[in-house]
Amino acid sequence: MRTSRPVSAVLGLLLTVTAVLLGTSEAQAAGDNYVALGDSYSSGVGAGSYDSASGSCKRSTKAYPVLWKNANAPASFNFTACSGAKTTDVINNQLGPLNSATTLVSISIGGNDAGFSDAMTTCVLQGTTACVNRINEAKAYINNTLPGRLDTVYSAIRSRAPSAHVVVLGYPRFYKIDGSCIVGLSETSRVAINSAADLLSDVTAKKVADHGFTYGDVRGTFTGHEICSGDAWLHSVNWLNIGESYHPTASGQSGGYYPVLEARH
Numbered sequence: 001m002r003t004s005r006p007v008s009a010v011l012g013l014l015l016t017v018t019a020v021l022l023g024t025s026e027a028q029a030a031g032d033n034y035v036a037l038g039d040s041y042s043s044g045v046g047a048g049s050y051d052s053a054s055g056s057c058k059r060s061t062k063a064y065p066v067l068w069k070n071a072n073a074p075a076s077f078n079f080t081a082c083s084g085a086k087t088t089d090v091i092n093n094q095l096g097p098l099n100s101a102t103t104l105v106s107i108s109i110g111g112n113d114a115g116f117s118d119a120m121t122t123c124v125l126q127g128t129t130a131c132v133n134r135i136n137e138a139k140a141y142i143n144n145t146l147p148g149r150l151d152t153v154y155s156a157i158r159s160r161a162p163s164a165h166v167v168v169l170g171y172p173r174f175y176k177i178d179g180s181c182i183v184g185l186s187e188t189s190r191v192a193i194n195s196a197a198d199l200l201s202d203v204t205a206k207k208v209a210d211h212g213f214t215y216g217d218v219r220g221t222f223t224g225h226e227i228c229s230g231d232a233w234l235h236s237v238n239w240l241n242i243g244e245s246y247h248p249t250a251s252g253q254s255g256g257y258y259p260v261l262e263a264r265h
Contacts, residue, residue: 032074035097035161036065037090037107041171041257042081046235046247057082058243062250064169064257065106071262074104083243086112087153098160105161106261108169110204113149114138119196120246123189124237131189135196142199150207158211166213167264169257170201172222172234174246179228184236190228216260225256 036042044050044060051059059079060066069077078097082089087109098105111117119138123131157166174197175181175190185193201217208215225233233252237245248256 032072032103033076033101034065034069034072034074034104034106035078035102035164036063036081037094037105037157038081038109038169039085039112040081040083040247041108041111042106042169043079043083043085044081044253045083046244047250047253049250054082056084060250060253062253064253064261067254067258068106068261068265072265081107084112085109087149090153091156095156095160098157098164100162102161102164104265105157105164105166106169107153107157107166108171109153110142110146110150110200111171113146114142114196114200116196116200116246120193123185123193128186128189131185132192135189135192139196139199142196142203146200146203147207150204151210154207154211154213165265166211167216167261168204168208168213169216169260170204170218171197172218172248172252172256173197173226174234176224176226176229179226180230181228214264216257216264218256218260221256221260222252225252 040046040058042063042065043054043058044063044066045058047060047062049061051061059081063081065079065081080094080097082094085094090107090109115138119131119134122134154166157164173194175194177187177190177194198219201219205215205217222233225231227234227236233249233256235244235247235249
């Protein structure tokens with residue numbers, strides 16, 4: 001009987017501390033000021049349900065930034081990601097909402113700088129040799145020029161949002177090799193495209209680390225959901241809506257991108 005009161009007191013203290021900690025965690029989540037920057041992979045091209053007010057930027061209500069906002073109810077949310085954006089577009093057009101109160105920034109950028117859209121068009125229309133040559137050009141750009149471009153945009157983000165946690169989301173591999181596709185690009189072209197995606201991820205990850213940001217590698221979540229996998233979360237060539245080709249579907253946004261941002265926030 002003598003031990004019951006101390007045990008009760010300890011249990012009461014633990015419950016009180018737990019409640020305080022949970023309350024603090026919830027308050028921090030609710031207090032986030034979140035700004036979502038980037039290109040079409042962040043704006044949600046390919047996911048449908050576009051906000052008409054976003055015009056050609058094609059910001060989707062099914063894009064991972066909106067999914068995170070809906071799940072976490074931040075204090076403020078600004079969505080400036082835009083289809084087709086390069087690093088210079090982010091600097092010139094997207095950084096307006098950033099300030100000293102910003103606590104979370106997400107961004108995917110670099111694919112358009114490296115010319116991935118043009119490379120994929122070449123691969124689809126001009127055959128294996130032209131595809132491999134164009135992919136090699138993209139890889140040379142990724143190695144030699146893109147690092148400096150990423151440095152510039154990351155520095156601009158940090159300058160405007162000095163206290164923000166910055167999560168840089170990467171790009172998936174596009175193809176499952178030896179997969180279910182029986183027509184379309186050659187396996188040689190698919191391997192070359194995947195190798196460029198891997199290089200882009202590796203170069204981006206290094207620059208992210210250099211700036212003290214957090215890298216969100218989506219290749220893992222998209223594994224088993226590439227084109228030719230039989231359960232693709234990426235559009236293949238869509239001749240009726242060419243702009244959605246090689247972009248994540250709504251499932252790619254919710255299953256491939258959103259969990260990576262959530263886990264790294």
